[in-house]
């Protein structure tokens with residue numbers, strides 16, 4: 001018989017993150033601990049209104065109701081996932097439950113989670129996110145990342161509420177600071193552009209050697225992606241527009257790839273399915289994150305070898321970080337060689 005405990009921790013960001021929709025300085029995340037009497041599996045939920053639970057408290061309520069009424073933990077992990085979806089609980093809360101169950105299963109098997117899934121260690125280095133800021137601030141941030149040796153791949157947040165002139169100024173300030181470095185540049189507009197602005201920016205960014213553009217248009221405006229997709233100068237990825245595997249077949253007609261997140265899709269079980277569906281539709285894949293600690297990031301890293309691009313950097317911007325887990329090794333978010341996903345709470 002398994003028992004479940006909850007713990008809530010506030011994760012403060014060292015540098016607040018500004019994107020097209022607003023500014024984030026930290027979040028109260030929910031941790032789920034599932035014990036079989038011998039091992040404890042650990043999961044994490046980062047709340048988000050678009051992920052179905054706007055707070056840790058709401059997420060915990062969803063899970064408690066499910067566990068009380070839904071006979072949730074009997075059967076396989078896939079059974080639990082499917083029952084939780086049917087029960088209608090928030091995807092980010094399902095993600096925490098699913099992550100804790102996989103962690104527990106790997107610990108019971110005395111295996112790292114990536115080996116339990118039959119996977120290898122990830123080999124792709126992570127993007128480091130740069131939020132919307134002034135040209136002066138962004139130059140300071142890039143110098144800071146340079147000192148830390150974290151300039152392999154930058155994901156630059158554009159779609160500024162101040163318009164594409166601000167986007168261009170910020171992007172140019174970054175290019176100027178990087179000079180001739182081999183840093184790969186990716187752009188995420190978080191849905192902050194109109195179709196016209198997106199069209200202009202795609203051409204402008206292609207001339208500046210950007211690799212791809214993510215979520216150029218707002219979630220809900222997928223029909224307009226068709227116009228951008230035809231003759232696109234750069235590969236187009238969607239993030240907010242792609243919640244789970246059901247969204248993929250239609251999106252595949254007008255995007256080149258998807259950015260999936262454990263919090264959006266409902267955890268590892270669904271994430272693996274999304275990779276399969278994406279490949280069947282010839283899409284590129286990326287794994288991203290919300291404001292997650294080293295716990296959820298370690299779960300993401302456990303399936304990291306499945307992805308073309310990796311964007312698992314939120315834990316690097318938490319200070320103080322009450323969690324530990326996957327380590328940054330030569331720019332690659334690498335799971336530790338311990339049973340489970342390797343993420344843990346420092347005081348547990």
Ligand SMILES: [Mg+2]
Nearest residue numbers: 188214239259
């Ligand atoms: Mg994104």
